[in-house]
Amino acid sequence: MSGRYEVKPxxxxxxxxxxxxxxxxxxxxIDDDFTHYRQIKLLARAEQLNKYYQTCNYSQTxxxxxxxxxxxxxxxxxxxxxxxxxxxxxxxxxHSQLTKETIYLDAExxxxxxxxxxxxxxYASTLDALATQVQEDLTIICRSADGNxxxxxxxxxxxxxxxxEEKIGKDFAAIHAPVAGMEKINRRAGAIANTMITxxxxxxxxxxxxxxxxxxxxxxxxxxxxxxxxxxxxxxxQHPKLYLRIERQVIWGLPEYExxxxxxxxxFRDCSVVKKDSVLRSKLYAAxxxxxxxxxxxxxxxxxxxxxxxxxxxx
Numbered sequence: 001m002s003g004r005y006e007v008k009p010x011x012x013x014x015x016x017x018x019x020x021x022x023x024x025x026x027x028x029x030i031d032d033d034f035t036h037y038r039q040i041k042l043l044a045r046a047e048q049l050n051k052y053y054q055t056c057n058y059s060q061t062x063x064x065x066x067x068x069x070x071x072x073x074x075x076x077x078x079x080x081x082x083x084x085x086x087x088x089x090x091x092x093x094x095h096s097q098l099t100k101e102t103i104y105l106d107a108e109x110x111x112x113x114x115x116x117x118x119x120x121x122x123y124a125s126t127l128d129a130l131a132t133q134v135q136e137d138l139t140i141i142c143r144s145a146d147g148n149x150x151x152x153x154x155x156x157x158x159x160x161x162x163x164x165e166e167k168i169g170k171d172f173a174a175i176h177a178p179v180a181g182m183e184k185i186n187r188r189a190g191a192i193a194n195t196m197i198t199x200x201x202x203x204x205x206x207x208x209x210x211x212x213x214x215x216x217x218x219x220x221x222x223x224x225x226x227x228x229x230x231x232x233x234x235x236x237x238q239h240p241k242l243y244l245r246i247e248r249q250v251i252w253g254l255p256e257y258e259x260x261x262x263x264x265x266x267x268f269r270d271c272s273v274v275k276k277d278s279v280l281r282s283k284l285y286a287a288x289x290x291x292x293x294x295x296x297x298x299x300x301x302x303x304x305x306x307x308x309x310x311x312x313x314x315x
Contacts, residue, residue, distance in 0.1 A: 003286035005295060007181035009192060014201035014250060026077045027201075027250050028070075028134045029265055034098055037135040037158075040215045044157040045132070046120055047222050052159075053128055056169035058140065058152040060108060065257045066140055066153075067109040067126045074133070082133075096133045103129050131155035136250075136263040141172070141196060143258040149193040151175060152259070158215040158266045160208065160245065161300070166219075180294035196260040197253040208299050209288075209308070210245040211235050213268045233300035237307045242271040244284075275312055285312045 015025050023029050044052045071094055074082040085093045090107035101116035103126075111126045123129035131138045137159075142152040149171050154164040167175050173189035176182045185192065196202075210217075212232040221230035228234065235242060246267045253260040275281040288301070288309060296302045 001283055003283045003290070005287045005291045007179065007185065007295075009185060010204045011195070011202040011251070012204065014203045014252070016203065027073045027252060027263060028077060028136060029248070030078055030081065030098070030135060034135060037215065038099065038132070041132050041157040042119065044216055044218075045128075049121055049124060049128075050165070051218065051220070052157050052164055053124065053131075053155050054164040054168035055125075055127075055153045056150065057142065058127075059142075060110065062140070062142060062152065062257050062259045063126060064109040065254050065259065066261055067105070067130060069252060069254065069261060070130045070134075070138075071109075074130075094130075099133055101129075101133070127153055127155060131157075136265045139262045139264070141193060141260050141262060143193060143197055147190065149190070149197075156264075158264070159218045160247070160266070161217050161219055163219055178298070180292065180298035196251045196262070197258060198255045199253060201250065201252045204249050204251070206247045206249065208245050209233075209271075209301060210243045210268070211241050213243055215266055231300070233304070235304035235308050235311075237311055240272070240311050242308060242311070244269040244271060244274065271312075281312055285309060288312075 014027075018024050071082075071084055071092070075084045081097045083095045083097070087093070091112075092105040092109060094103045094105065095101070096103075099117060101114055101119075103114050104112040105126060106112055109126055111123060111129055114123055114129060119132070123132070127138065127140075137157060138153075138155045139151060140153040141149055143149045150169055151167055151171075152169075154168055156164045171189065172193045173186045176186055176189075210232050211234055214230075214232050217230070217232055221227055246269065248265040248267065250263045250265075251260055252263075271284070274284060288305065291299065291301070291305075293302075296305055301308070
């Protein structure tokens with residue numbers, strides 16, 4: 001809305017109103033597209049689980065704390081969809097009305113078994129099972145006593161041209177090093193990781209452009225699909241299709257465990273609708289025009305920038 005393409009933390013207090021109440025109060029947003037999002041996760045997992053799910057020094061204690069947070073939020077935010085029952089021996093039974101799955105966890109919230117719809121491959125962990133009940137991708141950052149941080153778990157079935165395997169175990173600065181315009185932010189990487197872990201929950205948004213609404217844009221296409229077909233960054237001015245790919249990211253710190261949950265919910269807005277609003281059209285035009293050469297390369301827009309801007313100006 002500033003008419004500029006900017007790379008900045010842009011963190012706001014979680015629960016800030018963006019006109020989507022009560023969804024603005026939710027970590028996990030569930031809508032009519034749930035079945036489609038779920039199907040994409042199941043397809044990704046079936047293709048090759050470790051391509052989309054990775055852990056590194058993800059301790060049982062932290063895993064339990066993250067599982068508790070996810071379960072608590074889901075049952076509070078969507079009581080009509082999720083139910084949790086705790087037994088005398090502290091074992092937990094978590095049920096999703098959406099997937100018809102019942103997840104059994106021990107007192108440490110480690111996965112015991114799952115009943116309901118058959119999933120292949122079988123869930124590898126509590127995080128894998130819970131991530132497949134929601135429309136968000138999930139990442140977990142941890143910090144050690146010496147202050148070093150690292151990406152300790154990642155469940156990424158809707159990647160936007162990056163991969164779980166490439167990022168797992170890296171610290172904040174290394175994860176974001178390829179992002180054009182991140183240099184200033186990365187100089188404060190330790191302070192930002194500290195903010196993520198110790199501050200109250202926050203929300204931020206990121207946007208880019210895509211020529212399709214494919215949720216899974218892993219850098220490596222599945223078997224049998226060509227790279228050019230998979231990329232989703234080839235604008236055809238004769239048959240124009242262009243979408244804003246928007247990520248709503250929620251950061252929820254658990255300072256007592258030196259960890260934070262970082263969720264990524266992907267949305268699309270059709271730019272043919274956006275351009276009908278003269279204000280939004282001019283803002284988007286200006287923002288694309290303001291991109292640095294490095295940002296254009298990173299966003300995959302070098303070849304299509306001119307034709308996109310021309311299309312935006314057309315009535």
